[in-house]
Amino acid sequence: MTTPVAKTSxxxxxxxxxxxGVHALAIASLASQIGIIVTGGAVRLTQSGLGCSExxxxxxxxxxxxxEMGIHGLIEFGNRTLTFLLTVIAVSMIVAVWRMxxxxxxxxxxxxxxxxxxxxxAVIGGITVWTDLNPWVVSLHFLASxxxxxxxxxxxxxxxMLLRSEPSVAVPPLSGTQRALGWTIAASSAAAVVxxxxxxxxxxxxxxxxxxxxxxxxxxxxxxxxAPVYLLVGATVLALVLAxxxxxxxxxxxxxxxxxxxxxxQAVIGYVQHFTGLPVGLVLLHMLGSSLLTAAATNVWDxxxxxxxx
Numbered sequence: 001m002t003t004p005v006a007k008t009s010x011x012x013x014x015x016x017x018x019x020x021g022v023h024a025l026a027i028a029s030l031a032s033q034i035g036i037i038v039t040g041g042a043v044r045l046t047q048s049g050l051g052c053s054e055x056x057x058x059x060x061x062x063x064x065x066x067x068e069m070g071i072h073g074l075i076e077f078g079n080r081t082l083t084f085l086l087t088v089i090a091v092s093m094i095v096a097v098w099r100m101x102x103x104x105x106x107x108x109x110x111x112x113x114x115x116x117x118x119x120x121x122a123v124i125g126g127i128t129v130w131t132d133l134n135p136w137v138v139s140l141h142f143l144a145s146x147x148x149x150x151x152x153x154x155x156x157x158x159x160x161m162l163l164r165s166e167p168s169v170a171v172p173p174l175s176g177t178q179r180a181l182g183w184t185i186a187a188s189s190a191a192a193v194v195x196x197x198x199x200x201x202x203x204x205x206x207x208x209x210x211x212x213x214x215x216x217x218x219x220x221x222x223x224x225x226x227a228p229v230y231l232l233v234g235a236t237v238l239a240l241v242l243a244x245x246x247x248x249x250x251x252x253x254x255x256x257x258x259x260x261x262x263x264x265x266q267a268v269i270g271y272v273q274h275f276t277g278l279p280v281g282l283v284l285l286h287m288l289g290s291s292l293l294t295a296a297a298t299n300v301w302d303x304x305x306x307x308x309x310x
Contacts, residue, residue: 014099018107018162025093026159029114030152032086034291037145039079041287045280049133049207051076055126083122090115093155104162106309110155117148133211135201142197146294153298158310170249170306178248181239182304185259188235189297191228193290199225203278222274229267232297236260239300252303259296265289 015022043049051065051072052058058065058077065073093111101108121144128137161168199221202214214221240256242248266289273282302308 011098015096016099016103018097018100018104018159020163022093022096023156023159023163025089025096026152026155028089029086029093030149030156030295032082032089033114033145033148033152034288034295036079036082036086037142037149037291038284038288039082040142040145041284043076043079044133044138044207045205045284046072046075047208048072048075049211050129052080052129055129080125083118086118087115090118104158104310107155107158107162110151110158113151114148114155117144117151121145121148133207135206135212135214138207139194139197139201142200143194146193146291149291149294150298153295154302157299157302158308161308162310166308168308168310170252170303170308172247172249174248174252174304174306175242175246178239178242178246178252178304179306181235181242182301184235185232185239185297185304186301188228188232189293192225192232193294195221195225195228196290205278205280205283226270229263229270233263233267236263236300239304249303252300255296255299255303259293259300262289262292262296266293 043051048071051069051074053069054060057063058073058080059069065077090111094108094115097104097108097111121141124137124141124144128134128141131137160166198214198216199218202216202218202221206213236256236259240253240260243253243256266286269282269286269289273279273286276282
């Protein structure tokens with residue numbers, strides 16, 4: 001009598017614990033989300049925002065750019081195709097953590113959020129084209145990407161903690177002041193990023209010569225944008241001093257040092273670009289800085305709350 005062979009599913013071959021491969025996918029998710037923000041900025045700064053005049057087609061009757069669209073069509077279409085790379089990474093992430101969806105539900109939910117928001121982001125991109133790069137829609141497009149950067153940062157943190165077998169509660173325990181400063185850093189950085197999109201919508205780099213702009217006073221909205229930055233700087237300095245005086249966990253201190261570095265970088269680039277007429281190269285660096293600020297502030301907020309659901 002022969003023993004029946006047990007049927008196996010392809011899911012049986014998937015990992016049940018977070019290894020280096022899963023953590024690498026989380027890092028790839030974060031890197032690609034930051035990357036598409038930078039390439040999206042390059043589209044706008046090269047006046048290629050309407051290089052593809054339609055959506056989802058690039059031009060009427062064609063998914064790809066035609067020679068008539070020139071270099072602008074290639075730049076815009078190239079940025080659109082990056083969405084497929086993000087989708088592949090997001091799907092791979094969900095597959096990698098599929099068998100952990102009950103043991104580590106937060107990791108699985110973060111992966112699902114990343115995948116679900118990508119098509120929403122693509123639709124917002126389409127609306128951006130349909131409205132001839134309306135600055136409010138362009139801002140929403142950027143903020144959706146910033147939200148994905150924040151989500152991917154949390155995913156990197158969770159998979160990293162599982163890989164290193166870190167405790168799910170901060171050790172040593174965090175004080176109420178540290179937690180409050182973490183929330184202040186998160187709120188002030190978010191406000192600075194949101195207001196920064198209004199400054200951008202008022203500035204000269206519209207993405208196309210005929211696109212609408214905000215009718216705000218550029219100097220006024222810039223000063224308003226800087227207000228939460230001052231709060232962010234103060235909260236970051238206080239949190240750093242407190243972290244070193246109380247012997248906070250090394251990863252929190254590292255997160256705060258990284259945030260301080262990004263804030264300093266953004267401040268220098270922001271002031272220089274403002275007083276030099278917003279040169280394209282500096283504006284692109286400032287967009288990269290905004291992405292890094294979102295990731296760094298999310299990391300500090302996460303490390304400052306004291307609880308890490310996995």
